[in-house]
Amino acid sequence: MRNRSRLSLLAAPAVLLVLAGCTPDAPSERTPHDAGAAWSYAGEGAPDHWGGLANEYGTCDAGEQQSPVDLPAPARGAQLDLTASGAVHGLTADNGHTVQFTADDGATTTIDGTALDLVQMHFHAASEHTVDGAAAAAEFHFVHADRKGELTVVGVLAEVGAHNPAYESYVAGATAGAGRASTVDVESMLPASRSFATYEGSLTTPPCSEGVRWIVLEDPIELGADQIADLEAAHVENARPVQPLGDRVIGHEL
Numbered sequence: 001m002r003n004r005s006r007l008s009l010l011a012a013p014a015v016l017l018v019l020a021g022c023t024p025d026a027p028s029e030r031t032p033h034d035a036g037a038a039w040s041y042a043g044e045g046a047p048d049h050w051g052g053l054a055n056e057y058g059t060c061d062a063g064e065q066q067s068p069v070d071l072p073a074p075a076r077g078a079q080l081d082l083t084a085s086g087a088v089h090g091l092t093a094d095n096g097h098t099v100q101f102t103a104d105d106g107a108t109t110t111i112d113g114t115a116l117d118l119v120q121m122h123f124h125a126a127s128e129h130t131v132d133g134a135a136a137a138a139e140f141h142f143v144h145a146d147r148k149g150e151l152t153v154v155g156v157l158a159e160v161g162a163h164n165p166a167y168e169s170y171v172a173g174a175t176a177g178a179g180r181a182s183t184v185d186v187e188s189m190l191p192a193s194r195s196f197a198t199y200e201g202s203l204t205t206p207p208c209s210e211g212v213r214w215i216v217l218e219d220p221i222e223l224g225a226d227q228i229a230d231l232e233a234a235h236v237e238n239a240r241p242v243q244p245l246g247d248r249v250i251g252h253e254l
């Protein structure tokens with residue numbers, strides 16, 4: 001089952017957008033091939049029920065490498081080797097589960113010497129990954145794909161603090177109501193210190209496909225209270241609970 005879902009992930013790059021929890025033009029989250037499989041964060045479509053909502057969501061229940069997870073206290077190890085291609089243009093829109101920035105083609109982030117396509121970024125409030133059991137106010141996911149379609153997601157935790165100009169364009173999209181042109185500069189949106197935790201996990205939204213490399217930065221960024229409030233006005237409590245780590249190991253280098 002796991003292999004099949006991974007194969008379909010690799011075979012159809014166009015499907016990546018849907019797999020990553022983004023159905024840009026379907027705010028009702030119902031799509032023709034899975035009519036009735038409306039997932040959400042509360043009630044009948046809540047995370048505990050995802051695996052039973054549709055056959056293709058079975059990995060949400062049966063998977064053994066699911067995300068998010070509780071991370072250990074910061075290890076302050078190696079810094080993440082990441083360079084991005086500067087300001088990236090794209091469209092920010094509410095997809096019914098989060099507010100998603102979808103990058104135009106050609107946006108590249110190089111991680112540990114490998115050039116990856118920046119596909120999209122979005123937020124969860126509160127954070128999905130916890131650190132030593134504690135959630136942050138929000139978490140941003142920068143979703144990347146390599147040439148084979150394999151995903152690397154960089155997670156950035158956020159706490160309430162100083163206003164953060166690097167997030168202005170994205171947050172403006174969260175309050176716009178309809179799709180809005182935005183720019184994202186990945187490097188400026190990361191914390192100054194880039195020590196990180198890394199592990200093999202999954203999408204945190206149905207179909208919960210595995211084979212996703214997670215890199216979660218240990219230090220949070222700060223966002224202004226008004227910026228957090230603007231995001232929460234769009235979506236709040238859109239975080240999947242942490243999943244069992246099982247026999248996986250959390251690493252601190254790539």
Ligand SMILES: [Zn+2]
Nearest residue numbers: 122124141204
């Ligand atoms: Zn996410």
